[in-house]
Amino acid sequence: MLEIRWHSRAGQGAVTGAKGLADVISTTGKHVQAFAFYGSAKRGAAMTAYNRVDEEIIMNHEKYMEPDYVFVIDPALVYTSDVTINGKEDTKYIITTHMSTDELIASQPKLKGKEVYTVDCIKIAQETIGRPIPNTPMLGAFMKISGMYDIEFFKESMVRILGKLPQKIIDANMIAIQRAYDEVK
Amino acid sequence: MANTGWDEFEIGAMLRTFEGSIDDIAGTLQEDRKYTENSSFSASVADWRIEKPIFAKDYCIDCQFCWIYCPDISIISRDKKMIGIDMDHCKGCGICVEVCPTNPKSLLMFPEQADEETEIAQWPAKETKEK
Amino acid sequence: MAFDKMELRDIEVWDGNFAAAQALRQCQIDVVAAYPITPSTPIVEGYAKFLADNYVEGEFVMVESEHAAMSGCIGAAAAGGRVATATSSQGFALMVETLYQASGMRLPIVLNVVNRALAAPLNVNGDHSDMYLGRDSGWIQFDSYCPQDAYDLNFIAFRVAEDHDVRLPCMVHQDGFMTSHTAQGVHTMDDDTAYSFVGDFKPMNDMLDFEHPVTHGVQTEEDWHFEHKARQHNDLMTKVMPKIQAAFDDFKTLTGREYNIVERYDMDDADVCVVCMGTSVETAREVALEMRAKGIKAGVVGIRVVRPFPFFEIQEALKDVKAIAALDRSAPGGAPGMLFNEIAGCLFNTDTKALLSGYIYGLGGRDLTKKHLVDLFTELQANVDAGKVLTPLQQFIGVRGPKLQFL
Numbered sequence: 001m002l003e004i005r006w007h008s009r010a011g012q013g014a015v016t017g018a019k020g021l022a023d024v025i026s027t028t029g030k031h032v033q034a035f036a037f038y039g040s041a042k043r044g045a046a047m048t049a050y051n052r053v054d055e056e057i058i059m060n061h062e063k064y065m066e067p068d069y070v071f072v073i074d075p076a077l078v079y080t081s082d083v084t085i086n087g088k089e090d091t092k093y094i095i096t097t098h099m100s101t102d103e104l105i106a107s108q109p110k111l112k113g114k115e116v117y118t119v120d121c122i123k124i125a126q127e128t129i130g131r132p133i134p135n136t137p138m139l140g141a142f143m144k145i146s147g148m149y150d151i152e153f154f155k156e157s158m159v160r161i162l163g164k165l166p167q168k169i170i171d172a173n174m175i176a177i178q179r180a181y182d183e184v185k
Numbered sequence: 186m187a188n189t190g191w192d193e194f195e196i197g198a199m200l201r202t203f204e205g206s207i208d209d210i211a212g213t214l215q216e217d218r219k220y221t222e223n224s225s226f227s228a229s230v231a232d233w234r235i236e237k238p239i240f241a242k243d244y245c246i247d248c249q250f251c252w253i254y255c256p257d258i259s260i261i262s263r264d265k266k267m268i269g270i271d272m273d274h275c276k277g278c279g280i281c282v283e284v285c286p287t288n289p290k291s292l293l294m295f296p297e298q299a300d301e302e303t304e305i306a307q308w309p310a311k312e313t314k315e316k
Numbered sequence: 317m318a319f320d321k322m323e324l325r326d327i328e329v330w331d332g333n334f335a336a337a338q339a340l341r342q343c344q345i346d347v348v349a350a351y352p353i354t355p356s357t358p359i360v361e362g363y364a365k366f367l368a369d370n371y372v373e374g375e376f377v378m379v380e381s382e383h384a385a386m387s388g389c390i391g392a393a394a395a396g397g398r399v400a401t402a403t404s405s406q407g408f409a410l411m412v413e414t415l416y417q418a419s420g421m422r423l424p425i426v427l428n429v430v431n432r433a434l435a436a437p438l439n440v441n442g443d444h445s446d447m448y449l450g451r452d453s454g455w456i457q458f459d460s461y462c463p464q465d466a467y468d469l470n471f472i473a474f475r476v477a478e479d480h481d482v483r484l485p486c487m488v489h490q491d492g493f494m495t496s497h498t499a500q501g502v503h504t505m506d507d508d509t510a511y512s513f514v515g516d517f518k519p520m521n522d523m524l525d526f527e528h529p530v531t532h533g534v535q536t537e538e539d540w541h542f543e544h545k546a547r548q549h550n551d552l553m554t555k556v557m558p559k560i561q562a563a564f565d566d567f568k569t570l571t572g573r574e575y576n577i578v579e580r581y582d583m584d585d586a587d588v589c590v591v592c593m594g595t596s597v598e599t600a601r602e603v604a605l606e607m608r609a610k611g612i613k614a615g616v617v618g619i620r621v622v623r624p625f626p627f628f629e630i631q632e633a634l635k636d637v638k639a640i641a642a643l644d645r646s647a648p649g650g651a652p653g654m655l656f657n658e659i660a661g662c663l664f665n666t667d668t669k670a671l672l673s674g675y676i677y678g679l680g681g682r683d684l685t686k687k688h689l690v691d692l693f694t695e696l697q698a699n700v701d702a703g704k705v706l707t708p709l710q711q712f713i714g715v716r717g718p719k720l721q722f723l
Contacts, residue, residue, distance in 0.1 A: 019499045023329040026501050032329060035498035038440070059602045061462075061494050061595035063683040191543035191550070196483055197422035198544060199521055199532045206527040 001058075004051040004142075005067040006036075007077045008135075011043035014073060017135030018049040021142075024149070024157040025053050033058045046074075046081050067091055071142065073121055073134040084110050094141050094184065096121040096134055101185060117145050119184035128176040129169065140177035141184035151181050200224075226274075230257075234277035236294045238270055239301050241308050245291040251281035267291075288312055319344075319373045324504040332466040332495035335502050336402065336428045336488065337362025339470035341372050342510035346397035346517070349377035349388025353407035354440045355492040356430035360402050382407035386414035386427075393423035394532040396522025398474070400425065404492060405432035408446040412453065418485045419454030420548065421532055424477035425485040426470065427455070431594065432492040433680040441681020442492030444593060444645040447622065448654055450487060454548055456556055457622035460490040461597045463500050468573060471505075474514045475563045481555050483520060484548075489622070491594040493681065505571065513570055552624045560621060578629040579618035582608065583637070586615030588696035591634075591655055592643035593619050596677075596684050600643075603689040614693045619655070630662045639671040639696040639705075645678040652710055652723065671699045674723075677713040688713050 004021075008014030015036045022032035036049035050065055052058050066086045072078055072095040083093065093116045097104050101118045105111045119141045121134030129136075136158065143154050155174050162170045195201075204219040220226040245267050252260040252267065259275040261268050270281075282292045289309045322341070330338065336359045340348070350360035364376045375392075379385045382403050393399040403411055408429055418425050434445040450457065458473055460466040466488065473486035490496055505513070521530050536544060557577060564575045581601045583589060590600050597618035607614035617633050619626070634640055644653025651657070656674030663670060675692065678684045692713070699705050709723035 015497075019329065019331075022499050026327060026329045027325075031501060033498060033500050034329070035493070038493065038497070058500065059598035060686065061491075061498070061599045062685045063494075064685045064687075189543075191546040194543070194547075195521070196547060196551070197521060197532070198420050198534050198536075199530045200534050202529045202531065207529070208527055210526075210529070 002051075002053040002069075003065050003067045004053075004069040004071065005065055006049040006051075006138075007070065007072045007074070007081060007083050008047055008049060009043070009074050009077070010038075010045045010047050012073055013133045013135030014047065014049040014071075017071075017073075017139060018051050020135075020158065020161045021051055021139055022053075023161050024154060027157065028149075030055060031058050035063075037063065046077055069094065069142065069146070071138050072096055073138050075122060078104070078108050078111075082110070084114065087114070090115065092145060093117065094119065094138065094145060096138070098123065117141065117184050119180050121180060124176050124179045124183070128179065129172045136173045137176045137180035140180035143177075144181045144184050151178065229273040230276055231273055234275065234297055236277045236279065237272070237297050237299070238275065238277070238279070238281055238292045239295050239299070239304050240267070240270055241289075241291050241293075241305050242267075243291075244287045244289055244308075246287055248286060250284040250286060251292060254280050254284045256280065320370050321507045322371055324506065326504060327501045328504055329499050330463055330467070330502045331358075331497050331499045332460065332463040332490045333358035333430065333497065334362055335463045335467035336470055336490070337366070338504070339467050339510070340400050341366040342505070342507055343398065343400075343471065343474050343514050344372055344511060345374050345400045347375045347377065347389065347392035347399045348401055349379050349385045349392065349399075350401045351379055351382045351385045351403070351407060353382070353404050355432060355442070355496045356402040356404040356407070356428060358496075359428050359430070363400075382410040383414055386411045386418065386425075389425045389427075390414060390418050390421065390423055393418070393425050394421060394523050396517075396519035396524045398478070398517040399423075400428070400470075400474075402428035402430065404430045405434055405440075405446050409434060409449060412449065415450060415453040415455060415485075417533065420544065422483040422548070423485055424474070424483055426473045426477060427485065427487045428466075428470070429487050429489045430492050430496045431489055437680075439680040440492070442494050442496075442594075443679050443681060444489075445647065445679075447487075447489050447593075448646040451623055451654065454484070454552065455623060456482075456484055456486040456552075456560075458486060458488050459593045459618075459620055459622055460488065460495055461593075461595055461618060463490075463495055463498065464502050464573070465575075466490040466495060467502050467504075468567065468571070468575065471510060471513050472560070472563045472567055472575070475566075476556070476559050478514075478517060479559050480518065480520050482551065482559050484552065484556065489594070494595040503571070503573070509570065513567065556624050557621070557626070575620055576629075577621045577626045578633050579616075579620050580633050581616040581618070583615040583617060583633060585613055586637050587613040587700055588639045588641075588693055589615040589617055589634070589637050590641045590643055590689070590692065590696075591617040591619065591630075591659060592645075593622065593655075594645065596643060596645065599684060599686065600689055603686050603693065606686075607690065607693045612693055612697045614696075625658055627662050630659060631666060634659070634663060634670060635666070635668055637670055638700045640673070641692055641696055642672065642674045644674065644676050646676075647679055648676060648710075656710070671696075671705045672709075673699070673705050673707060674710045675713050676710065679715075682714050684714065 006014040018034040022034035026032045033052040070093045121137040124137045200223040252262045259271040285292045340363045366372045389399045433439040433443045458469045469488045477486040568574045600616045604614035642656040653674045708721040712720035
């Protein structure tokens, strides 16, 4: 079982990202689950989304999760919420920030001793898509860190999932995914 | 219907108006329609009445006011001519008399036991209004 | 036909709401009268979008309340259409008055209920309060455990509801957010196969049959009311279950997916079991397997048909087990939980010596964790070892503060 927790703000596309990732993985024959905690959250409120991936059918519906990966797609959430909660020894963190990994860990001591990767998904999204929607770049970074799929296969799959959007937006997303794949450290 | 069991009627809170099918309701006179016993048309409410209307045809101008205003659809009219009262469904409310515009009125209320021919024979005369 | 068909992949990653919306499209619903409420809104939004995009031929009626939504559905169903809607929580509560009208009038409406807590305090998350509120309304109630079930049970619901021997409305329940907003793989049917399972709508006593005029929604008083309710109860008790089983059988032949009136998992040799509904069934199945690795023979019984209540099927499922936990996800309001009471009623007068205890859990969407279930199975095994229930008969799981237990 592979488990992922997303830290996001409502409106940044974590749910869409989690469902998109589940969709891609599902096409390779694995079982998937994607869900989120909403409450009555308004745009901008901190929220979490989740992925589960397994070879077997997934029956576990508990919200409690000890994630293998934590994605933080908003830079402030590292400080305002505990992104390490229920973490395991080997949990990997992919965090959106303008800082280097060392600078980030220095600014948030909770990350000390953890396997932390950084990438500026907000900047990438703004420069490619033109809006601060950091969900698809995060998936590009995840492909690099996890080595889950070949990046070209992943991008092709995302073209299908984003199918209803204008071509210009799809193209921009592909550039964003590739940039995050290349830039994550 | 008094002893109809729970398993003997059709399901749902529904009742049929007619036995079998009907293909031209508007063009079929009431007396020619096959109403079911569940239709209110099959039930007489004549005994609710303590006064009854009597119709004096000589004074009627077929204005149809009584037909329009009767709350129990008990004024029988054919080809826009008033021909009488459905005494099975008239409850004796007197609205037809109130709305009748002729002078004297073509409809008047009488005790249930009054004799129709006698009352028509001694129908009130035209009222003259004082100027 | 005048509408377009949609190409689906064999497995689509859908949440429970979208799965239900797709089922409504494939059943070609004539009328949806709806009012939005979290978390059920995407079901009727989905239908409306399919309608706007010409994937379905029908009518979407926007109304001013859930009471009006169900009233519109009743009118459309009495007129002779295939009718569905969706609601949750307070919306369901506002619908209650009309739910009794729909079932008493024997109208085959399908209502997707995305289960959500009832205020106060206001809460949009999932528990079974609204499902429990509807349990005496004379509707058939199906319960989904995952998005796949939410898709499949809609087809089964229409098949059963519209059967002329049944003619009762059906609710298809799914857990708010835990199913409705959780995307998982859903095995789909193509449009023609899906439609063939429900078939063309066959009207009965419809108001649009001008050659056979009917009055719907008549008044009875002390004279006939009891006979009508007796007939409805008789049909729920005697006619519905065989039709549901037949629909399950046909559905399995068509798709390979098996549903049972009462679902039994690892029950053949189980010493201890939990009886529950919704997503909890699947989580409990996973934990039961893990308990078996630890030497506790655990099983799970899931209620698939909540109403009519599967009295004999429950008796059969629980006849050999030694300790049973009834899990109720609804505040019982000064009583044992519904499942506790129903199960006790099933087992009373039988030869079973099973120990029955009740648990209240998950109110307002509170997480039911695997750890909770491990503790629960362990507690049941302790009851078996002691030969008696060692705890009070009603316990609360996962609530803050001192241990809460009664009876």
